[in-house]
Amino acid sequence: MKASIPSATISRLPVYLRCLDEFTATSTTCSSDQLAAIAGVNPAQVRKDLSYLGSYGVRGVGYQVEDLKAQIARALGLTKEYPVAIVGAGNLGSALAKYDGFSAWGFEVVALLDIDPERVGLEIDDHPVEPLSALEQIVEERDVSIGIVATPAPAAQEVADRMAAAGVRSILNFAPTVLHVPDGVQVRRVDLSTELQILTFHLHNV
Amino acid sequence: MKASIPSATISRLPVYLRCLDEFTATSTTCSSDQLAAIAGVNPAQVRKDLSYLGSYGVRGVGYQVEDLKAQIARALGLTKEYPVAIVGAGNLGSALAKYDGFSAWGFEVVALLDIDPERVGLEIDDHPVEPLSALEQIVEERDVSIGIVATPAPAAQEVADRMAAAGVRSILNFAPTVLHVPDGVQVRRVDLSTELQILTFHLHNV
DNA sequence: TAGATTGTTAATCGATTAACAATC
DNA sequence: TAGATTGTTAATCGATTAACAATC
Numbered sequence: 001m002k003a004s005i006p007s008a009t010i011s012r013l014p015v016y017l018r019c020l021d022e023f024t025a026t027s028t029t030c031s032s033d034q035l036a037a038i039a040g041v042n043p044a045q046v047r048k049d050l051s052y053l054g055s056y057g058v059r060g061v062g063y064q065v066e067d068l069k070a071q072i073a074r075a076l077g078l079t080k081e082y083p084v085a086i087v088g089a090g091n092l093g094s095a096l097a098k099y100d101g102f103s104a105w106g107f108e109v110v111a112l113l114d115i116d117p118e119r120v121g122l123e124i125d126d127h128p129v130e131p132l133s134a135l136e137q138i139v140e141e142r143d144v145s146i147g148i149v150a151t152p153a154p155a156a157q158e159v160a161d162r163m164a165a166a167g168v169r170s171i172l173n174f175a176p177t178v179l180h181v182p183d184g185v186q187v188r189r190v191d192l193s194t195e196l197q198i199l200t201f202h203l204h205n206v
Numbered sequence: 207m208k209a210s211i212p213s214a215t216i217s218r219l220p221v222y223l224r225c226l227d228e229f230t231a232t233s234t235t236c237s238s239d240q241l242a243a244i245a246g247v248n249p250a251q252v253r254k255d256l257s258y259l260g261s262y263g264v265r266g267v268g269y270q271v272e273d274l275k276a277q278i279a280r281a282l283g284l285t286k287e288y289p290v291a292i293v294g295a296g297n298l299g300s301a302l303a304k305y306d307g308f309s310a311w312g313f314e315v316v317a318l319l320d321i322d323p324e325r326v327g328l329e330i331d332d333h334p335v336e337p338l339s340a341l342e343q344i345v346e347e348r349d350v351s352i353g354i355v356a357t358p359a360p361a362a363q364e365v366a367d368r369m370a371a372a373g374v375r376s377i378l379n380f381a382p383t384v385l386h387v388p389d390g391v392q393v394r395r396v397d398l399s400t401e402l403q404i405l406t407f408h409l410h411n412v
Numbered sequence: 413t414a415g416a417t418t419g420t421t422a423a424t425c426g427a428t429t430a431a432c433a434a435t436c
Numbered sequence: 437t438a439g440a441t442t443g444t445t446a447a448t449c450g451a452t453t454a455a456c457a458a459t460c
Contacts, residue, residue, distance in 0.1 A: 005407075006450075006451070007450095008450085008451060008452090009451090010404055010407050011400070011404055013403070013407070014397070014399065014400040014403040014404065015384060015400065017403075018382060018383065018384070018400075019384060031416085031417065031418090032417075032418075033417085038384065039384055040384050040386065041452095042452070042453060042454095043453090044452075044453050044454070044455090045451090045452065045453070047417090047418065047419065047420085048419085048420080048451095048452085048453085050418095050419095051418085051419055051420075055418085055419070057417080057418050057419075058417080058418075058459090058460060059416080059417055059418040059419080059458070059459045059460045060415075060416045060417050060418075060459070060460040061416080061417070061418085061460065062416090062417065062418080063418090075407070076403050076404075076406055076407045076410070077406040077407055077409060077410025077411070078403065078406060080406075080410070082402075082406055082409070084402075091300075091301040091304045091305060092301050092305070094297075094301070095297040095298050095300070095301035096398070098297045099297060099298070099398065101382060101398065101399055102398075102399075102402075104399075105399055105402070105403065107399075107402055145409060146402065146405055146406075146409075169409060169412075170405040170406075170408065170409055172398075172401055172402065172405065176224060176307060177224065178221060178224070178225060178244065178245055178246050180246065186405060186408050188401050188404060188405060190396060190398075190401060191220070192302070192305065192307065192308075192378075192396075193220065193307055193308075193310075193311055193313075194217070194220040194221065194224075195378055195394050195396060196288075196290075196308075196311070196313055196352065196378065197219070197220040197223075197282050197284065197311065198216055198217055198220065198282075198394060199352055199376040199378065199392060199394060200282055200283040200284060200286075200288060200352075200376075201211075201216050201219070201281070201282045201283055202376065202392050203283060203288070203351060203352075203375055203376055204282070204283025204286070205283070206375075212426075212427070213426095214426085214427060214428090215427090237440085237441065237442090238441075238442075239441085248428070248429060248430095249429090250428075250429050250430070250431090251427090251428065251429070253441090253442060253443065253444085254427095254428085254429085254443085254444080256442095256443095257442085257443055257444075261442085261443070263441080263442050263443075264435090264436060264441080264442075265434070265435045265436045265440080265441055265442040265443080266435065266436040266439075266440045266441050266442075267436065267440080267441070267442085268440090268441065268442080269442090415460105416459100416460085417458105417459090417460085418457105418458080418459080418460090419456105419457095419458080419459100420455100420456090420457090420458095421454105421455085421456085421457095422453100422454095422455090423452100423453085423454080423455095424451100424452080424453075424454090425450105425451080425452070425453090426449105426450090426451080426452090427448100427449080427450080427451090428447100428448080428449070428450090429446100429447085429448075429449090430445105430446095430447080430448090431444100431445085431446090431447095432443105432444090432445085433442105433443095433444090433445095434441105434442080434443080434444095435440100435441090435442080435443100436439105436440085436441085436442090
């Protein structure tokens with residue numbers, strides 16, 4: 001059943017989870033109309049999305065905010081801890097290592113690696129920079145489930161290959177390149193230039 | 207005509223642009239099959255996407271790599287310069303200010319602002335941190351066309367409101383919140399936790 | 413009961429892709 | 437000409453949303 005949740009719905013669930021926080025202080029329930037307004041989507045879509053989780057709403061009343069948050073978190077698998085390894089301790093990798101929004105949802109940065117000997121040994125926000133050569137060992141020993149690629153583009157594919165070979169099943173790619181990975185490994189791409197270029201398209205075509 | 211390019215196509219154009227670089231060294235032409243393999247999409251989709259730009263391919267031969275890059279860049283509006291202002295000089299904002307992949311496509315960081323007096327006056331990679339109070343003046347004087355929100359979530363909406371009021375038409379939001387903006391202003395959201403949570407869904411449901 | 417809101421259906425809309433005629 | 441590959445059609449697929457019966 002879970003596996004049949006449409007991907008578009010899955011990517012909206014984290015947004016709903018965020019938006020529900022805005023009700024926590026003021027109300028114990030919320031309607032699909034209210035949540036839709038905050039999340040910036042159609043109310044029918046909210047109801048349809050939430051219906052994939054089961055029937056947790058009450059007709060005539062709405063959804064119990066805390067209940068719903070728990071159900072969404074459960075559906076997303078946020079009841080577990082996820083050890084994260086970041087490869088690339090440059091500007092972006094370092095900023096990610098310092099980011100404190102991870103822990104709120106059970107993500108823990110357990111390693112920060114770099115290939116540059118000059119960076120290895122540095123301490124970035126309590127994370128020692130370790131050598132890339134230790135990647136496989138670290139993945140194994142610390143049970144890394146998510147790998148973050150924050151290297152320059154030319155290094156990204158090789159890092160992803162090694163992550164996948166070492167058993168990492170999920171990769172978040174910040175390098176401006178398209179990664180090719182084996183079946184069973186999922187990649188999500190976050191590309192600053194791509195986002196900016198999509199914005200310029202619309203700026204340009206008005 | 208341009209305005210009728212589907213949004214899914216628009217978000218793939220920057221990817222094609224990236225992938226075409228891989229041909230530059232080895233070949234002057236490429237086929238939709240080759241480009242599709244590198245970009246990780248269906249060959250028919252590549253042809254359909256590119257057909258929105260006009261007919262720049264040659265049957266039996268393929269596309270001229272350099273030609274196609276120029277056409278995509280033109281369609282995306284990358285022939286102009288886009289002044290960018292970053293609000294929030296914390297970990298992420300600073301990393302973005304230092305990012306040198308901007309300039310390759312005509313983006314120039316012309317301001318880095320922060321509300322914290324302790325940060326104002328710092329110099330981050332040649333960008334002086336300026337006070338948030340100067341936002342409106344800076345947008346006007348430096349003709350800022352893209353605003354990047356790299357503040358904590360609670361501050362993001364107010365910053366976006368001020369950007370929009372000052373005439374910024376495009377906003378890239380890194381704060382973990384959904385921004386509400388007037389018609390005519392476009393927002394794209396980049397949310398680390400959302401990406402990680404989408405990954406955990408699949409990790410969890412295997 | 414009357415009012416409100418869900419859960420779900422069915423219609424609509426848009427995106428993807430197989431297939432192939434056009435043509436270099 | 438024969439082989440290759442585009443551009444485009446039409447079929448398929450999936451996502452969105454209006455509408456409303458169900459029901460609290």
